[in-house]
Amino acid sequence: MxxxxxxxxxxxxxxxxxxxxxxxxxxxxxxxxxxxxxxxxxxxxxxxxxxxxxYDRVYQDYVRVPASLSAYPKAEALPAAVQRIASRIRATPSEIVVEADRIRLGLISPRLIDPRLLVYFDRSDLFGPARVIANALDGRRLGLEVPIKRQYFLFGxxxxxxxxxxxxxxxxxxxxxxxxxxxxxxxxxxxxxxxxxxxxxxxxxxxxxxxxxxxxxxxxxxxxxxxxxxxxxxxxxxxxxxxxxxxxxxxxxxxxxxxxxxxxxxxxxxxxxxxxxxxxxxxxxxxxxxxxxxxxxxxxxxxxxxxxxxxxxxxxxxxxxxxxxxxxxxxxxxxxxxxxxxxxxxxxxxxxxxxxxxxxxxxxxxxxxxxxx
Incomplete structure (x- = not known):
């Protein structure tokens, strides 16, 4: 020991x-x-x-919209939005076709449609710049292709x-x-x-x-x-x-x-x-x-x-x-x-x-x- x-x-x-x-x-x-x-x-x-x-960006077209997991704008709201913009251009929309990321439509007016007025689409929170794809009746009928701006408002x-x-x-x-x-x-x-x-x-x-x-x-x-x-x-x-x-x-x-x-x-x-x-x-x-x-x-x-x-x-x-x-x-x-x-x-x-x-x-x-x- x-x-x-x-x-x-x-x-x-x-x-x-x-x-x-x-x-x-x-x-x-x-x-x-x-x-x-x-x-x-x-x-x-x-x-x-x-x-x-x-945080300070104002979306005039999305005032008080509810919370949603899907993107805005909703398909059912697009025709009314197109109608509002067409009234500013002083034209009537026709043949509105909603696709996944764009919308196709025609604009008809009794007088010449000024292409510069199409900027109203781009100024909207719903659409991008419109592109003319058809021109008929000496500019009184235009076919447009307008991209859709997708926005997510998870909390509204x-x-x-x-x-x-x-x-x-x-x-x-x-x-x-x-x-x-x-x-x-x-x-x-x-x-x-x-x-x-x-x-x-x-x-x-x-x-x-x-x-x-x-x-x-x-x-x-x-x-x-x-x-x-x-x-x-x-x-x-x-x-x-x-x-x-x-x-x-x-x-x-x-x-x-x-x-x-x-x-x-x-x-x-x-x-x-x-x-x-x-x-x-x-x-x-x-x-x-x-x-x-x-x-x-x-x-x-x-x-x-x-x-x-x-x-x-x-x-x-x-x-x-x-x-x-x-x-x-x-x-x-x-x-x-x-x-x-x-x-x-x-x-x-x-x-x-x-x-x-x-x-x-x-x-x-x-x-x-x-x-x-």
Whole structure:
């Protein structure tokens, strides 16, 4: 038997963040929600480049058309469209034959048909440039071959004839950017302010919280008007306006958590070892307040999106032709009886995002709870 003994290496400890990551990955609902949010973000970033439509492109011939998986124009709508264009040319259409990608027809007029007027076909959203294939009666009868412009509107179009799919994805960029960035501003300010006030306590806490009470008493619109005067109507306004208000609730939540954490044994031990105030806040107070903070953040993002919609309705937020989910839902609600798809699709994106944020927030709350370590 050998006198030497194998040295056992003690297992490496895991930090709070490593434990939280492991517990989060075990939560199927949270992981699925994270995937949904990632796919939603990816679709909003890349999707508008693949739809084939500009978000501000107006199709005058496709105003309020329903959502469809097949291409427009529909075959039954082509004769009426040809009739409208022929009336502009002051001619009568005849022998209309609809093929797969083109239409053949004749134009009859009591006087000479000016070929330059055929540009009306090209100006239409339904047809391409017309080509004369027959000329009779000294130019009073023309045979035409007109290509058909095929367009896909998977989500339909809005009241101005703009593709709703493209606008929904562009609106997602705006709503998610405003929701996440404004929430980030509120998160940073509120957590730092509330943790500092709760840990220091005493007169400092009293003064800091009275400042919060004073800011609570000021109306939200007052802040917005001041920011409009200084910054104009842009995204910076939205971030500052919402972040300058919503951090107040965050500060109160974090302060309440910090008041209880400051009395814990590990905080008292850190103070006895001479750890600085900043170190205690960074390593003990703030990490142990993340559970309720994360849950509140998942509620704050949709609240910010709704606030943005309210500001846009007042003319202080997003302006046309740019849009957001809140603006699209507001427009769709006004025309829900005639065009329900204008409400259904933006609302579906918003609801899916809210559900994913709630499930992810629950998963993060459980993962960041230090009592589960």
């Amino acid at each position: 050998s006198d030497t003994t194998a040295l056992r290496v003690p297992p490496a400890g895991r930090s709070l963040w490593q434990d939280a990551r492991v517990r989060l990955l075990r939560n199927r609902a949270a992981v699925a929600s994270l995937i949904v949010l990632a796919l939603m973000t990816l679709a909003c970033i890349i999707g508008p480049l693949l739809t084939g439509h500009a 179009t809005d009241s101005n004839g703009r593709d709703l799919l493209t606008r929904t994805l562009i609106a997602g960029r705006v709503s998610l950017a405003i929701g996440l960035l404004a929430t980030g501003v509120a998160l940073v300010i509120g957590v730092v302010y509330g943790a500092t006030a709760g840990y220091l306590g005493g007169r400092i806490d009293m003064v800091m919280m009275r400042i919060v009470d004073v800011l609570y008493s000021l109306p939200f619109i007052f802040f917005v008007i001041l920011l409009v005067v200084f910054f104009g109507r842009n995204f910076i306004l939205m971030f500052l306006a919402v972040g300058a208000i919503e951090w107040l609730d965050m500060a109160r939540i974090v302060r309440g958590q910090a008041l209880s954490i400051r009395r814990q044994d590990y905080v008292l031990a850190a103070e006895a070892l001479g750890v600085s105030t900043g170190g205690i806040l960074k390593r003990h107070v703030i990490p142990n307040t993340l559970g309720p903070v994360v849950v509140y953040v998942t509620l704050l993002v949709p609240k910010v999106i709704l606030l943005e919609s309210f500001l846009s309705f007042l003319g202080l937020g997003i302006q046309e032709p740019m849009t957001s989910w809140g603006v699209l839902i507001s427009d769709g609600a006004r025309a829900i009886q005639a065009t329900p798809w204008m409400l259904v699709f933006p609302a579906s994106f918003l609801v899916a995002t809210l559900f994913a944020l709630n499930f992810l927030g629950d998963g993060l709350r459980d993962a960041l709870d230090p009592r589960d370590r």
